[in-house]
Amino acid sequence: MKTLTTTDALAQFCTEAREHDYVTIDTEFLRERTYYSKLCLIQLAMPGDTDDNAVLVDPLAEGLSLEPLYELFRDTSVVKVFHAARQDLEIFFVQAGVFPDPLFDTQVAAMVCGFGEQVGYETLVRRIAKATVDKTSRFTDWSRRPLTDAQKTYALADVTHLRKIYEFLSAQLVKTNRTHWVQEEIGILTHADTYIIQPQNAWKRVKTRTAAPKFLAIMRELARFREAFAQERNIPRNRVFKDDALVELASTKPRSHGDLGKSRLLLREARRGDIADGILKAIADGVNCPAEDAPKVSRKDDKQQVNPALADLLRVLLKAKTETSGVAPKLIATASDLDAMASGQRDVAALSGWRHEVFGEDALRLCNGEIALAAKGANVTIVPI
Known part of the structure; x- marks a missing residue:
């Protein structure tokens, strides 16, 4: 198993990949402790039946630049094949503002070809590639080095089996004249708005049954503060405060640090310091929001x-x-x-x-x-x- 740790080695692989019609791609990342995903590993494979032309790329290696990969992404003569690409695409868009073009998502294609809703990679490997995937390394810490042989084997399988899956599904789409169906779906996946979360719109993601404009105004300001705070510090939004606490705060409208201390759902860390100050200001802004500027639930x-x-x-x-x-x-x-x-x-x-x-x-x-x-x-x- 080849692991690329230098820019030159990555550039050489990407140059060779440009000689083929497609390349399969996957990533391993962590997101439990950050707002944005931390890219830990990239898997790449050119067409073939063996592991000889498949590699692992270590983005954590000192001095390695991913620019050769991004150049491959921009090469429209090579199809970039992913499975369930959304989170992978978000990583590359956030880091480099680039989308693979053209893109093929085997999960989308499988749904169009009759394999069911959000079909998993393991299912396609079993049904199309007639193979199995060892799942034991799925939940490992991909940021730790060195990677074990088991981790490398698991990661590489995510792109080697993907070759047969792509070839089968792409042929099925041509046969049924449904290629343009998948292209429409991929148009959504490769649109920047899919991955940009504007703090002022974050309130729309919070579930509530209350439609009172004043309540929604406070909820909007709380969600705006939380999203901006999480983005700026690259921490999960739930580490600031959770949705249930947000709804509670919008209902109780605390006006002081003492009032925050009475909350049942607010994390202890959020009852003081910058988070507490931000919460109180957001509530005040929501309370003072003019009626005409308050959000309204669409009819x-x-x-x-x-x-x-x-x-x-x-x-x-x-x-x-x-x-x-x-x-x-x-x-x-x-x-x-x-x-x-x-x-x-x-x-x-x-x-x-x-x-x-x-x-x-x-x-x-x-x-x-x-x-x-x-x-x-x-x-x-x-x-x-």
Whole structure:
């Protein structure tokens, strides 16, 4: 097993990789103690049936630059193949502002090809590559050096089996004329907005049943402070304070350090110092927020507007479409998509792009009363009205 620890060695590998149609890529990282992922290992493999043209890259090696890899990412003549690429892409985007182009994600492709929702790498290795993956090193500390032989073997398998998986899935996509479906999904994965979290929008990630504008204003300011604080110090946002504490603070509106000490859910470290000061200022800003500037819950999220009978019919239609197309249901439409459509909304993902071909066109016809659904044996059929 080759481990590259110098820029020259990495550059040589990347030069050789450019002679091929694709290269498979994976990473190992840690994120438990940081806001941003700490890149600990990169695995790369060129086409082939052996481990001879697969390598490990140690990004923690002193003096090693990843620029040769980024140049490979920019080379549009070579497909960069990942499995479940989102977290890998976030690392490279945050560190270097670069996305692999073109990109192929085998998890997305597998969902399109009928392997189910968010199918795991081990499942694809077993079903397509007819091999197994040793999972014993999955939860090890990848930042510790030296890496063990078991760690290296596990890491390398993440890109060597990926070659057969890619070749099989890409051929299936061509055969079924669904390559453009995967490309649409990858367009989302390679969009900067997917990975940029603006502190002022962080409140939208916090779950709450309260829609009062004043409460939401306080929650917005607390979430804004927490996100900015975590980003600046590169610590997990839950290390500042957790979501349940945020909701509690927005409800109780403490005004002093003494009030913070009465919180049931706030971490001890957050009751003093910079975090406590930031919390009190955020609450004050939320309390003093003018009514016209307070966030409001969109009426499109109001479940009371949903036509429950129509929502049920859309679910039946979706099930019928997934059975005939073989595409994972959640990849076509989520439960919230169906409820949104049943409440009259039309600006939903399920009604655009390749999803419109598979489901959206008939879903709109169903909503408009132009078709009905009928049971025919074990199948559901569409009946024009």
